[in-house]
Amino acid sequence: MALSSTIDCELLVGPFKEGAKPDPNVQYGATYRAIKDAMRHEDPVTNGPIQSQGKSADWQKVVQLSTKILTEEGKDLGVMVWLVEGLTRKHGFVGLRDGLRVMTLAHEKCWNDLLPAIEEDGDLDARATKLEALNTILPRAIQTVPIMHQSGGVIYSCYDYGKGHDEIEKLKGAVQAAQTQEQRGHAQAALDEATQLGEKIDRVVAATPLSHFSSLRDMMSEAWDAFQSLNRIATEKYGAEGFTLRPLQEMMESCRDLLDELVRKRGGVGLRQDPVQEHPQEESVVTTTQTESSAVSGDLRTRADAIRQLQRVAEFFRRTEPHSPVPYLVQRAVRWQEMPLEEWLQELIKDASVLSAVKETLGLTQDSDASRES
Template sequence: MAASRIAAAMSSPPVLDLETLLAPIAEDQPTGTDIREDASPTSPYYALKDARNAARAAERQVVDAGEDESSSLAREWRDILTLAPEVLTTRTKDLEVCAWLIEALVRGQGFAGLRDGCALVTGLVDRYWDDLHPMPDEDGLEMRLAALAGLNGEGADGTLVMPLRKVPLVAGNGEILAHWHFEQASELAKVADEERRQRRIEDGAVTMDRIEAAAADTPADLIVTTMADLNEAQDAYAAMIAALDDKAGAEAPPGGTIRSVLETVKDTLSYLGRDAMAASGEGTPASDAVATPAEDGAVTEATAGTITVSRPAVQSGAIASRDDAFRELLKIAKFFRETEPHSPLSYTLEELVRRGRMPLPELLEELIKDEEARKLFYVTAGLKPPEQASDSSSGW
């Protein structure tokens, strides 16, 4: 596929030395010790924990002040980028430390950071699962997997969701802009009151014109590299979730929210980078791509398929695939949002598309909160539960 070709040729170099990080700590103790047991003033566990707490507090202060914290990396996140790999190499193989490292990597290295962070977790899980820290307790694997589960979140957005939305996508005209800015601009475009809209702009809101101008001024190779990194990050994240599913079964952390965010961000990059991708020979010409983004920033109609997949010719207007059907639904949703903004129809259709793109186990986890009720559904429907299914990542 074109996506894999782009990823192989254009992606960013490694940001982690995986070979060193995956090497055993010692022959007699490959996963080292539980650093939580070190309560000394120099404890690496508490140094990392304090740095993470301070970094998140610094981000909240910037947000509360109405500033854009995505423009700089807190010193404490940089501390984690230095200390966590050292700890994982010399002291312990610990999934909580890995989760904190992934949080820092996404902020500091974007999609390449997510790619390598997920590859690290996958490697540790595959090689050292039985002895990874923190060890299971009387509650099972909850303690071991809590930090990784927190990245995606359960019942609410996890700690990695907003940072992924703020990974830079375009850098031109003196601006560095992300999917998060695209969402803001989409919301701004829906403000009918010109005076109110102008006030938002004066308060710092980014317009779609500014984003389009920045995208047009962004070097094509930067956009192609970002897309390649994003493709690889999606693959690495899927591999990590699959490895955890394999080892932890029903106790494995959910992954649907991050998977959905990555796909949404890719849709945005596909739209904003359509000319750069076409100019580089890696995408479809702009005239063949969808001309307008989805206004709510949730899902654009220029999906990754328009860049990476060659389809056989079909009758104009015909629905040739599942993705085509989803795009038609999103067009209908867009129509209702523009013509009947008071109606819930647009939001309902977009929610249907979101759920339609989810694997069945994750959809049921979202719809049926009670675990016993979910199990009963599987039995009644004659389906295998996720931990028994041969391919729990397949769509429905």
């Protein structure tokens, strides 16, 4: 049975509100900037169960402002990506489903009006790059959706489950490979922490009713169907050569498989009839790595190709080394490449006097004032 919607998908891809003034440059508007401010948050990667999803981010505001832009200002793909993240952070897998549906409907019904506009020569790289930002943004949001609750308000996610189970063998190897006492001590401490977390999660799983995990799996299955629809039309529009949503696909498959495993652990019928394994993803990690290696090999022909490869690199490190800062630094670089210079400086330099001096040195002050007056 389909779950109720979190948002009116048709409204977001329908005609603009009466009296609205569409703007092809929504990225320079006040609402766009307000969304970026509302999204500023600390990534909820912790050394234990997540306590919140983005401490300071106002995801409800992100959804509201994204809706405002899409219904009044422009059908901007970048804003839609933010909308999908906001819905996922706010409503979990049902929000993910609805956000992906909006993306699909936009490609079906608003193709000629989507922003960024198609280049005069028909080039679609700008659009494809915006859409492929889903590969960078959504895996983290999906990983941190709460899937279990413990008394006292402690929340566990797919990320926590993986840390308490899938990483243990890797940490055992790190202990054995340590060359100094200090390295061995750090590795052993991490192993002990992961083992304790896994034991806690196993107790929560045993105390959680089957119906809870079955419901979550149903939600993810509907989100998976929505992804499949988006992937089909995106491949049709942008072509299979060079364009991919593979990192997002792999994260959704991983999460769906985990939920299916939890259903079977609680005595339910799995989507697949293979036996439950203690570490079902270990073999797939090797296969996925080999597949990605072959997928990204070859010459980079365009700027969009380079951005896609950076996104794959970020996702590889996020999946294989979740505690490493590398994926977040690469992700930031990908996001920065879309920014105008002045916007990049504003994000990088927080001190207003320093920012003003830098802009004056670069000759940006007069240009900025002129653009605002126009």
